[in-house]
Amino acid sequence: MSAFPxxxxxxxxxIPSIGLGTWKASEEDTYHAVLSALENGYRHIDTAAFYKNxxxxxxxxxxxxxxxxxxxxxxxxxxxxxxxxxxALKESLQRLGLSYVDMYLMxxxxxxxxxxxxxxxxxxxxxxxxxxxxxxxxxxxFVKTWELMQDIPDSGLAKAIGVSNFSINNLKEILKPExxxxxxxxxxxxxxxxxxxxxLIDFCKTHGILVEAYSPLGSTSSPLLSALAVVEVAKKYxxxxxQVLINWGVSRGYCVLPKSVTPTRIVSNFxxxxxxxxxxxxxxxxxxxxxxxxxxxxxxxxxxPFV
Numbered sequence: 001m002s003a004f005p006x007x008x009x010x011x012x013x014x015i016p017s018i019g020l021g022t023w024k025a026s027e028e029d030t031y032h033a034v035l036s037a038l039e040n041g042y043r044h045i046d047t048a049a050f051y052k053n054x055x056x057x058x059x060x061x062x063x064x065x066x067x068x069x070x071x072x073x074x075x076x077x078x079x080x081x082x083x084x085x086x087x088a089l090k091e092s093l094q095r096l097g098l099s100y101v102d103m104y105l106m107x108x109x110x111x112x113x114x115x116x117x118x119x120x121x122x123x124x125x126x127x128x129x130x131x132x133x134x135x136x137x138x139x140x141x142f143v144k145t146w147e148l149m150q151d152i153p154d155s156g157l158a159k160a161i162g163v164s165n166f167s168i169n170n171l172k173e174i175l176k177p178e179x180x181x182x183x184x185x186x187x188x189x190x191x192x193x194x195x196x197x198x199x200l201i202d203f204c205k206t207h208g209i210l211v212e213a214y215s216p217l218g219s220t221s222s223p224l225l226s227a228l229a230v231v232e233v234a235k236k237y238x239x240x241x242x243q244v245l246i247n248w249g250v251s252r253g254y255c256v257l258p259k260s261v262t263p264t265r266i267v268s269n270f271x272x273x274x275x276x277x278x279x280x281x282x283x284x285x286x287x288x289x290x291x292x293x294x295x296x297x298x299x300x301x302x303x304x305p306f307v
Contacts, residue, residue, distance in 0.1 A: 003272040004250060009185045010208040011153070011160045013102070015072050017250045018270060019044030021214060021259030027056040029261040034060035036263045038071065041270055046188075046212075046257050048076035048107055049092050049123055058096030073098065074188075076107040076164060080114050080122040082145040088122075089157050104158035105188055106149065109142035109170045110135050110303045128301070137303045143181075146174045150182055162186035162210075167306050168203045175207060188212040188257075191249060192224060193286035194293040201254065211254035217245050219295040227290055229282045239273050247273040248283045 006014040020037040022030050030053040034045055047057045054075060061071055075096065081088035089104055112126050113134040126134040149161050162184040174181055187204050191197045191213035204211045218224040225241040234241045246269055249256040258269045
């Protein structure tokens with residue numbers, strides 16, 4: 001078993017610091033990846049309604065000998081269902097074949113219009129006449145969505161609620177004292193050495209919000225795995241560059257969600273490496289040579305999520 005730590009949520013529950021990400025994985029690949037991850041010690045699985053692989057995630061969890069209560073499962077509310085988050089969660093649970101999830105996140109702080117959806121399939125990306133995302137910022141605000149999510153933990157459908165892709169300013173909107181709303185248990189955001197997110201991480205820590213890092217290796221086009229500093233540190237510890245990047249994230253005090261469908265990489269990504277303070281700083285300085293880069297910089301039209 002891994003020596004990776006668990007982190008405490010503001011609900012009092014614990015969350016494993018390493019989770020398997022499943023974005024852009026097919027049903028078959030997802031099923032085998034989740035089974036492999038659970039077999040090799042992972043106890044944290046991350047999916048989303050929009051990934052369209054919840055059935056495979058749930059089947060793998062139910063087929064695994066690992067007890068359900070020992071697995072931390074996260075899924076997410078898609079942008080077309082902001083007006084009925086509890087109903088959307090019930091649909092996710094039906095697809096997962098589970099009675100509850102451990103964390104339910106608002107996937108993005110923006111609602112998409114649904115007037116053109118005629119077949120009942122809300123897990124889509126509606127586009128406007130210009131080909132951009134058909135956002136509904138004029139008639140709906142994500143604070144309303146967060147208000148509708150408040151009683152989900154009491155319903156038993158999810159043990160905790162949180163957000164994803166929220167900036168400091170967006171978090172401030174739902175944290176206004178006069179609203180009296182629940183503080184999100186987590187904020188899942190893109191983090192890697194080219195996008196260290198120091199200010200946002202510090203803000204979340206100050207307010208008791210656990211940070212989760214997606215795309216911790218950058219992306220398929222990222223130069224991070226071949227960056228000189230990363231390669232040098234990997235050689236020093238006789239590990240893979242990916243292991244350096246994953247452990248850099250955990251050492252900074254947040255959950256890391258590496259995604260892979262390859263069994264050997266799933267196992268490799270779960271190796272704990274104790275990096276020295278000096279080597280952690282080397283990785284933190286990578287953006288100074290590679291430059292800053294946000295790999296998931298989606299265009300939401302009139303709504304700009306990362307300001």
